[in-house]
Amino acid sequence: MPDVKHFDPDQALDQVVELFWRRGAASTGVGDVVAATGLSRSSLYATFGGKQELYVAALRCYVERRSGPVLDALATDGRGIPAIAAFFDQLIQARCEGPYARWGCMVSNAHAGTAPPVAADGPGGEDAQVRQVLEQHHTALRGAMTAALQAARSRSQLRSGVDVDTSADVLALLAYGVNLRSRAGAPAADLRTTVTAALDSLRAPDPLVKES
Amino acid sequence: MPDVKHFDPDQALDQVVELFWRRGAASTGVGDVVAATGLSRSSLYATFGGKQELYVAALRCYVERRSGPVLDALATDGRGIPAIAAFFDQLIQARCEGPYARWGCMVSNAHAGTAPPVAADGPGGEDAQVRQVLEQHHTALRGAMTAALQAARSRSQLRSGVDVDTSADVLALLAYGVNLRSRAGAPAADLRTTVTAALDSLRAPDPLVKES
DNA sequence: TCTATCTTGGAATGGTCGTTCCAAGATAGG
DNA sequence: CCTATCTTGGAACGACCATTCCAAGATAGA
Numbered sequence: 386m387p388d389v390k391h392f393d394p395d396q397a398l399d400q401v402v403e404l405f406w407r408r409g410a411a412s413t414g415v416g417d418v419v420a421a422t423g424l425s426r427s428s429l430y431a432t433f434g435g436k437q438e439l440y441v442a443a444l445r446c447y448v449e450r451r452s453g454p455v456l457d458a459l460a461t462d463g464r465g466i467p468a469i470a471a472f473f474d475q476l477i478q479a480r481c482e483g484p485y486a487r488w489g490c491m492v493s494n495a496h497a498g499t500a501p502p503v504a505a506d507g508p509g510g511e512d513a514q515v516r517q518v519l520e521q522h523h524t525a526l527r528g529a530m531t532a533a534l535q536a537a538r539s540r541s542q543l544r545s546g547v548d549v550d551t552s553a554d555v556l557a558l559l560a561y562g563v564n565l566r567s568r569a570g571a572p573a574a575d576l577r578t579t580v581t582a583a584l585d586s587l588r589a590p591d592p593l594v595k596e597s
Numbered sequence: 598m599p600d601v602k603h604f605d606p607d608q609a610l611d612q613v614v615e616l617f618w619r620r621g622a623a624s625t626g627v628g629d630v631v632a633a634t635g636l637s638r639s640s641l642y643a644t645f646g647g648k649q650e651l652y653v654a655a656l657r658c659y660v661e662r663r664s665g666p667v668l669d670a671l672a673t674d675g676r677g678i679p680a681i682a683a684f685f686d687q688l689i690q691a692r693c694e695g696p697y698a699r700w701g702c703m704v705s706n707a708h709a710g711t712a713p714p715v716a717a718d719g720p721g722g723e724d725a726q727v728r729q730v731l732e733q734h735h736t737a738l739r740g741a742m743t744a745a746l747q748a749a750r751s752r753s754q755l756r757s758g759v760d761v762d763t764s765a766d767v768l769a770l771l772a773y774g775v776n777l778r779s780r781a782g783a784p785a786a787d788l789r790t791t792v793t794a795a796l797d798s799l800r801a802p803d804p805l806v807k808e809s
Numbered sequence: 810t811c812t813a814t815c816t817t818g819g820a821a822t823g824g825t826c827g828t829t830c831c832a833a834g835a836t837a838g839g
Numbered sequence: 840c841c842t843a844t845c846t847t848g849g850a851a852c853g854a855c856c857a858t859t860c861c862a863a864g865a866t867a868g869a
Contacts, residue, residue, distance in 0.1 A: 387813080387814040387815035387816080387865095387866070387867080388814070388815040388816045388817090388864085388865050388866045388867085389815080389816080389865085389866060389867085390815090390816070391816070391817075391865080407713065408712070409623065409709070409710060411621065411623035411624045411710075412623045412710075412712075414855075414856065414857080415856075415857055415858080416855080416856080416857090424817090425816090425817055425818050425819070426817095426818085426819080426857090426858080426859090427816070427817055427818070427819085427859095427860090428816070428817060428818090430857095430858070430859085431815090431816075431817090435857070435858075436856095436857065436858090486713075487713035487714055487715070488713055489708070489709060489713070493709060493777060494709040494710075495709075496701070496709065496777040496778070496780055496781050497621070497701060497705060497706040497707075497708065497709035497710055497777065497780065498621060498623075498624075498709055498710060499780075499781070500620070500624075501619065501698075501699035501700055501701070501780055502699055502781070502782045503699070516781060516782065519781045520781070520782075523778070523781075523783075546797075546802075547798070548794060551790055551791060551793075551794035552794060552798075554787070554790070554791040554794065555771065555791055555792075555794055555795045555798075557774070558770075558771050558774025558775060558778065558791060559767065559770050559771060559774060560774075561773060561774040561777045561778065562769070562770025562771060562772075562773035562774045562777075563770060565705060565708040565709065565773045565777060566708070566735070566770065566773065568708055568709065568711075568713055569708050569711070569714070569728060569731045569732070569735075570714045570728060570732075571735075575766070578763055578766070579763060579766040579767055579770060581763075582760060582763035582764060582766065582767055583767045585758075586759070586764075586767075586798040586799065587798065590758075599835095599836070599837080599843080599844040599845035599846080600834080600835050600836045600837085600844070600845040600846045600847090601835085601836065601837085601845080601846080602845090602846070603835080603846070603847070626825075626826065626827080627826075627827055627828080628825080628826080628827090636847090637846090637847055637848050637849070638827095638828080638829090638847095638848085638849080639829095639830090639846070639847055639848070639849085640846070640847060640848090642827095642828070642829085643845090643846070643847090647827075647828075648826095648827065648828090
């Protein structure tokens with residue numbers, strides 16, 4: 386009997402993601418969302434709730450549809466260190482060129498744009514859901530790095546003494562740094578040099594087949 | 598003949614720094630600044646100009662008075678890797694405990710809270726001054742890391758094959774990651790383990806004095 | 810086709826934003 | 840003490856904010 390929605394919420398959410406990703410939650414008004422999606426305020430509020438819920442939905446959408454596939458690819462890629470290098474190459478390219486150049490990572494941006502977790506800030510805290518998504522994403526990132534490093538270990542690509550778990554943490558923090566600096570305009574070449582150095586520090590030296 | 602200011606602008610700026618540092622520029626209103634400093638709007642605007650100029654002044658103040666001394670200490674400390682380890686220890690402690698716990702780093706936060714540098718965004722861009730401070734701080738951070746690593750090299754603390762400049766970049770990006778993750782609530786112990794692993798990957802292995 | 814039910818456009822609301830303005834207060838050279 | 844000049848408190852302003860509301864439109868089962 387009832388009427389049906391005149392738009393696709395998933396597609397609308399994709400546009401909202403791009404807004405919040407580029408400009409951040411605090412600097413983006415509901416009016417901007419209305420203008421970008423073409424929806425009316427009524428549909429927006431009926432479908433997603435208020436601005437905060439819309440932001441959380443967009444952040445979840447980013448994690449699931451943008452980060453998720455890339456991290457899954459890294460986690461299941463069995464090549465080891467080359468897979469990690471490819472991941473960072475792809476990351477730096479996306480952060481510095483193309484339609485999302487200089488937008489950073491929506492999750493990294495959210496780290497800085499979300500209120501700090503103060504004590505006695507029970508699950509009622511407005512940003513508690515945001516922090517939960519941040520934690521979920523961090524776990525996924527760490528997990529993907531760990532899997533890739535385990536593959537590297539099993540292929541004897543790792544220098545002796547390299548610990549897989551803590552090295553995964555180092556690479557994860559490095560990714561946050563890349564995301565942050567790319568948003569400020571860091572040259573892609575610099576970022577590439579830096580992550581290459583980090584990966585080289587994990588790699589086992591070539592079994593000296595050639596020397597010059 | 599004229600009247601003289603009834604307050605100390607430098608001290609007021611310190612309070613403003615704490616506001617913008619904790620809550621970010623977009624989420625902090627001029628009313629909040631008035632409440633925190635006790636100044637009137639008139640004095641505020643007469644002394645610092647509008648909100649954006651006030652934020653830039655606060656960011657510069659943070660870089661000069663908070664980051665500056667710590668980076669200088671790192672750059673002139675001649676101990677090498679122990680100096681870098683001490684720097685990160687101090688950083689993580691400040692980021693996770695005490696009065697500024699979970700505030701992150703104001704500069705790192707600014708990376709995410711500032712509009713991306715779009716093309717044809719001449720020096721008139723509103724956030725151009727912010728990005729300039731970001732770049733200045735990044736250069737100082739890199740420089741301090743480089744100096745410390747050079748000290749480490751001259752003390753033969755570095756593994757052979759470690760490049761000082763690119764390793765400095767890696768450590769700088771790592772610091773951004775620490776700042777970001779600490780704001781989201783990352784445990785200090787985890788961060789410490791991670792940076793220790795990163796430093797270990799640079800360190801030359803102990804001249805096997807003992808084996809077990 | 811009729812109608813109950815949902816959606817949609819857009820006006821309206823109360824609050825907050827950054828900024829301006831001015832009368833009253835404070836200062837220090839004359 | 841006087842007064843030119845700056846500072847201060849706080850009211851006032853228009854723009855914008857997130858949110859609500861309602862009449863008009865669209866839908867699909869009966």
